Amino acid sequence: MRAEIISVGTELLLGQIVNTNAQYLSRKLGELGIDVFFISCVGDNESRLIDALNTATRRAEIIIITGGLGPTMDDITKETVGNLLKLPFSLHQESLERIENYFYRVGRKMQSSNRKQAEFPEGAIILQNDMGTAPGCIIENEDKIYILLPGPPRELGPMFEAKAIPYLQKNNKGTLVSKVLRLIGIGESTAEELVKDILIEQSNPTVAPLAGDGEVSFRITAKSESKDKCMDMISEAEGKLRSRLGKFIYGTDDDNIEIVVSRILLQKGIKIVTAESCTGGMVANMLTDNPGVSCAFNSGYIAYSNAAKNRILGISDEGLAKYGAVSDWSAREMALAALKASDADVAVSTTGYAGPEGENVGLVYIGVTDGFRTIVKEVRLIGERKRIKNLAAKYALNEVRLFIMGK
């Protein structure tokens, strides 16, 4: 079964809101094994909505339309679909009572315009709205299914979940399951080169590379008659990828590097202290995005200038003059000094050039130490200032992960 999503609303075309409904629905439809081949957005305009509906009807069996079910003159979705399919409208008494009841409950007066929200094309299956006034509906016409849902995400989600999914499950066979492997420390093209043959030979499950935010991911997607079967298929493909890319893989699915590192620290009962120069507090900020991290992280230093490195961490002015603030030596000294000043078991440091100006923009040294063993990693990062800070912080956390895992 192929689905197409049409999001209706001029605010989308003006860029006033981002289309999170389309993302939500795509993900849910994927989980149901329904392919989404197109998503489109159109404004609150009858002729253009008809164009979008005709285009979708030509390309898909299931057409999901979100938005435009409100009481105002701008809201034309139900009327336009009904007219296009040449269906007469009639009042749905139960819906009218629910809407009247809704206004009674919130203590507001129902406007006459709300009455049209209770009128539906003949034969429609009504989807009641537990979160607002606009009911949705399903219209089966020839071999096509039209599902009309309200625009506000907090109304759309519960309605889709409770009413549309059971309907779609009855009409569909097969399941789609995905798993994402997350990598740090390798570029997209290099990663792809290492597994090129796997990418080419795989058709089910498919393996697709994704790049974003300084990371590379591979998405494995399996389609079969059951979830268990999908999981087995994914597991086999994952094994192949791990045998080639294992050391770069830090997590899966919704993991990010700060969650993974916090989890490792908490599991192993290790406390960490941060000593940041070029990342300016970002490593600490990322760690503290995790609730409960306070058992593993309780203090950090930001030593942005040479003077601060000396005053806060006691890094010697002579050494800074000799080796430079951005150096293997400096990263090592910063990590050791922070460890000494704190009650932590491990320290991580960053020092580098975040830019935008200068010859060595992107050169960053990351130090990790537990007092016995100290490593310093030199990395070269590309991009504008915020990206270099962000990447340096991620790479630093990844070095902590590798250090602790003893790799």
Added chain:
Amino acid sequence: MRAEIISVGTELLLGQIVNTNAQYLSRKLGELGIDVFFISCVGDNESRLIDALNTATRRAEIIIITGGLGPTMDDITKETVGNLLKLPFSLHQESLERIENYFYRVGRKMQSSNRKQAEFPEGAIILQNDMGTAPGCIIENEDKIYILLPGPPRELGPMFEAKAIPYLQKNNKGTLVSKVLRLIGIGESTAEELVKDILIEQSNPTVAPLAGDGEVSFRITAKSESKDKCMDMISEAEGKLRSRLGKFIYGTDDDNIEIVVSRILLQKGIKIVTAESCTGGMVANMLTDNPGVSCAFNSGYIAYSNAAKNRILGISDEGLAKYGAVSDWSAREMALAALKASDADVAVSTTGYAGPEGENVGLVYIGVTDGFRTIVKEVRLIGERKRIKNLAAKYALNEVRLFIMGK
């Protein structure tokens, strides 16, 4: 002129990412006075991309296609557009050199697959990519304009801004100018209530409230035959808004609170030190997003636990036991201690409950001191953990602004 946006990428149809590019482009095109009537998303699939291209070509004069310009086999946008328009491809030497140079700079090996990124349909205007390897391009064909942009937002934005906007401005008549006023410390509905009559009576320029990320903004948009005329119209509306909302307005347009505070600190030659608990490094991280801030910010402390507040900043255990780590007293002591330990002129501190659990989630104290005058501000913030951290950091910087401006 009518534009249509086509976003290419299977990850969009699987709901793995949300289509922020479409929002960004719609907003920018609106500012240029170019109408966007349709947005569509399609996967990395040739026949379906052709369908989307044909549909868009029928409906719009400008077709903007994002994504699918990478080096991998999945990336087929440029090839598909070129083939559809029956244009031969040739190698663009300058682009090849830029890509080779990019790999040289990051110290990685260029893969042979990257070479196709330097091949373009005949007659294309090449848009160089300063943030990655994939160049974009503009293809003028009959009376249609095709603009191909890379998918990663951090590459798309700068390229659109620097290369595509000047091109589009030459091709478009009538001017639309916008100005955004940025507020902190007031809610959307309260702000709107204060200027309700202005919002209703304005038609050109329009005044529209926008909320996002804990801030409220008002966008003033004027349309006329010249830029100067637009500026005059905006200036009049801005005056009206400032007379009512002045004290909440911290900046305009692309300002953010960290840029504004850094600017004030640098202009006045004031050095700041940070002492953060609940914001966990975020205040320092925001400040150091600005290049050149090192003259105004050189060190910061993150004291996440009571023990760390005592050890790093010398906050007395007795006081912490008596008043609590989240208190007016604690914020005051943290700011004073950080000021004393540093060579800074002003100190800012944060302490609060970021959540997600506990009775007082969102309660945050912000301290600012110059050693002579100390203020502590209590704020109550709503939302999940990351949002509370983010808001607390912004409010803290805003308190620094108000403190220095002597308000």
